[in-house]
């Protein structure tokens with residue numbers, strides 16, 4: 001197993017879901033963790049849980065849309081813990097996803113807020129995090145994209161486009177700063193049963209159970225270990241990638257679930273004449 005001993009990590013959107021699970025795991029692996037979220041009460045509760053488990057954490061109220069607050073978030077990590085090694089740009093405003101419709105129905109303010117939290121936020125994190133990391137020899141940045149950014153969605157438009165940007169931002173940063181010791185990767189979760197994921201109606205969740213290669217839908221705790229690995233020195237040769245953590249849904253031929261149902265109804269192998 002790998003360790004994050006001696007490392008300092010910032011996790012945006014760390015008050016809930018995937019960010020909270022990752023904060024708990026990173027702290028248990030020895031990292032000192034800064035939880036940066038608009039939901040300061042949630043961050044304080046996560047800090048208390050981590051401290052109760054013997055870890056070290058700090059809550060810094062941060063809106064990732066605001067450059068001054070991102071700068072402050074990085075400064076707080078460095079002044080409190082002395083360095084910055086890991087930045088998990090994970091926050092996104094999933095409360096506005098219901099207003100993200102097809103392109104002809106796009107509401108401009110929803111589109112702009114989606115881009116601002118989902119794509120500008122990670123860019124600002126990189127902008128201010130990288131100089132702090134370089135001072136102590138480099139670090140690892142992980143940005144949360146989504147399978148929605150790799151394959152077209154039926155209803156949403158802004159969210160998938162922002163997530164596609166996150167995957168490419170990660171490659172840009174990896175190339176631009178790799179020689180200075182910065183690694184940068186994206187993760188692309190499939191449906192994950194975070195508080196946000198649980199808001200998806202049950203019939204839609206069942207579609208994921210049907211189309212995932214595994215027989216279930218993942219939890220935030222199924223995403224966190226990959227993030228912790230990407231944050232660790234064990235992944236030192238891994239950069240510029242977008243890692244899909246999605247129960248296999250994007251690896252299957254799109255007709256797989258229908259095909260499986262079709263074959264199940266046959267009395268002889270398909271194509272056997």
Ligand SMILES: NC(=O)c1ccc[n+]([C@@H]2O[C@H](COP(=O)([O-])OP(=O)(O)OC[C@H]3O[C@@H](n4cnc5c(N)ncnc54)[C@H](O)[C@@H]3O)[C@@H](O)[C@H]2O)c1
Nearest residue numbers: 013016017018037038063064091092146191192194196197
């Ligand atoms: N849950 C899924 O199915 C799924 C799938 C793919 C990708 N993702 C991505 O994973 C990430 C985490 O999502 P989650 O499912 O854990 O959701 P979540 O709602 O449980 O957590 C999101 C957190 O981000 C915070 N946040 C929202 N706007 C913010 C802002 N402007 N500044 C700072 N913090 C802000 C929220 O307060 C919340 O704590 C998001 O980037 C999301 O797009 C989620």
